[in-house]
Amino acid sequence: MSRSLDFLTEALRRLPGIGPKSAQRMAFHLLQHDREGAAMLSRALYQAVDTVHHCAMCNTFSDTEVCELCADESRERALLCVVETPADQMMIEQTLTYKGLYFVLMGRLSPLDGIGPRDLHLDKLVGRASDGVVEEVVLATNFTNEGEATAHYISEMLKARGLKVSRLARGVPVGGELEYVDAGTIARAMLDRRSA
């Protein structure tokens, strides 16, 4: 067989969730049916590794020192929303309900995976939130065990520095039928009920 093909198959296995069979199938497909796509992917990888950094303000991926969103003068600078990933940030942006700035953790606290406060660079978040302009930090980490633990840890840390900290509301999802919503969510919605 071909050495270059073996090397390509091996390299494709570095992609998350891709095993030996999938890697081989991808390599065959690219070489047989889409060499243009392979060349394009090669360039895209090279360019991304070369130019993508972390925004100095919000820590998300950016080609520039400060990302477009952080540089946008029309955003409310007193509000800082903490999310786990750029994908989460995009979801919130799509709701059009938030006009403040963000801080992207690029992960979550996960002791089982050996990710502690230092690995998440939480000191960067503390520095960002303590700039004297930020008044409220909205924690929008996931509502998983790890996301909740991360929110709790950050909350304690920022409250100790006198910052106002809030968390996304929990409750029954829009369109949710009680019969099919889990008991934990309903219990939470009952405790957090608000006047109608």
Added chain:
Amino acid sequence: MSRSLDFLTEALRRLPGIGPKSAQRMAFHLLQHDREGAAMLSRALYQAVDTVHHCAMCNTFSDTEVCELCADESRERALLCVVETPADQMMIEQTLTYKGLYFVLMGRLSPLDGIGPRDLHLDKLVGRASDGVVEEVVLATNFTNEGEATAHYISEMLKARGLKVSRLARGVPVGGELEYVDAGTIARAMLDRRSA
């Protein structure tokens, strides 16, 4: 967000079976946790596109004009085994039961996908099998509808040129329990039964 990241996400979607969510997850993973892997994959793709050709004899992927297996003087040159893909060829090699040469179709006849005899370059196979040295062609395409149709088509074509053509035996798989083997396979095994 980052333009380079968008370009990378777009390029990753050229991989077979990768949708927008997976592409985004892969891009984040590479940039956050495995930039070395991303750079390696970039090089591997570039190198593969640049150096991988089709073997002049067997049509499989090869870095050289004629692949190692075809150049191997110890193989029986009177036997030619036709397979659909390099992966199929590797499976047969692993059995250590075949010492002849191969011809790799790099696909199968599939009218629904618009793949006819011309798209498969069957003329190349005819030329290869008619070199005066090949005595028997063993058809080892898959036992799917498309693989069977491909085998039938090639068989007719080569027999018309006076070549001996055979097909891998069908029957109950090794370790197969009749109770769990499909009726079609058992029927075939009954018809093709051999003296014990």
